[in-house]
Amino acid sequence: MKAHDGMYIDGAWQPAAGKDTIPVVNPADDQVIAHVPAGTAADIDTAVRAARAAFAGWASAPPAERAARIGALRDVLVARKDEIAETVTAELGSPLPFSQVVHAGVPIAVAGSYAELAAQYSFEERLGNSTVLLEPVGVVGAITPWNYPLHQIVAKVAPALAAGCTVVLKPAEDTPLVAQLFAEAVHEAGLPAGVFNLVTGLGPVAGQALAEHDGVDLISFTGSTAVGRQIGAIAGAAVKPVALELGGKSANVILPSADLAKAVNVGVANVMSNSGQTCSAWTRMLVHADQYDEAVELAVAAAHKYGDRIGPVVNAKQQARVHGYIEKGVAEGARLVAGGPEAPREQGCFVSPTVFADVTPDMTIAQEEIFGPVLSLLKYEDEDDALRIANGTVYGLAGAVWAGDEAEAVAFARRMDTGQVDINGGRFNPLAPFGGYKQSGVGRELGPHGLGEYLQTKSLQF
Ligand code: NAP
């Protein structure tokens, strides 16, 4: 695959400060497909200075002008959507049809939503005898993971640009190629030099240097809770705003009145999609005791359908980690009914679609984020029991409720400690705020709520 050997800083591809590179591996066949530069603190510093220099001009550009540039960026993403899908398939391993629809399609929808929002958003409001100005926070340090590599970039960069902020991005080391492609798209869309800057590199080196840089005014991070905690501590010490999109262990609650087959089938598809590497995946399926055996049978049949359609997980380390969780599930007494801890193929980082029955709420596989194609079925006795189980983890990112009647599902959803709930299989909405209760994070992404994260208020009294 084509890769740049420099960093995109101040509107041009510039040589990296150091000589080290990072290999990019296709987890479907273990082949090295490219190398990208491993950024250092020096590259981060150059990028932050460029973003700082560009800030005043971009912040004072009329919102309609910012909207037009974001619209142009969306159009470039549309024109290059096949290349985006092929790139994500090569570095993440996801099957091409999924890359086309989700990894390329969703960022286009999100970029389009911010082109519209930037034009319509009210950056000024009247409150009594005050005028409140909503002003951009400044230079944004964005750190993104590999699981939805372009979506997570666009979900930070598009609202930041709409708000009038400038950005330095450190993408995941496993998926830097689509980040480089995004930088090309920014360039083609005619954004002013320095408004968006890209530094590829390792988390503890380039990522940490970005989070710690004095010239960064706001940090937006998506990834593991462990690293999120460190980033939050750095931001706290420097008294700068931080947005954290962290892990999840979401519950799919199937109430007795629901269409059981539909709820189980959609639930299994939700967990297997992207090989289980979705922070909002409904990895715990909660079923009433009377319907439990039937649900297990349906889930096993659904999981078998994914046998050879599912892509690999992102790398060998994640494969070993997921297999470790499956072994732990067996060791703690859960009943393995599909899949297992053996790699289904000799080549590539594949994990078999796996289903556990007889999972109890205290088991490790019911509490920790596995980030692989592993579903746990838990049994509940009544609604209060279901709610206790659903809310009984440190996380609160997403969830689902199924019931015969929408009002019944909504009543249950109101009692859940979580940031998003899909009612009877509701569709993805790029305008709906996305983010976590409890340890799933701080702040919201997408739509007007996501835009608000990049703004600060100034009140003028008259
Ligand atoms: P991670 O280490 O948290 O990676 C997320 C991003 O943070 C990457 O760009 C990473 O760089 C960077 N990073 C790592 N250490 C850093 C540091 N000390 N300072 C600043 N930035 C740093 O996540 P991971 O290791 O890729 O995945 C581990 C687990 O995290 C997964 O199994 C999953 O449970 C969870 N996860 C959650 C999400 C989510 O969407 N909520 C996404 C991905 C992973 P590198 O790429 O160089 O490490």
Ligand code: MG
């Ligand atoms: Mg990592």
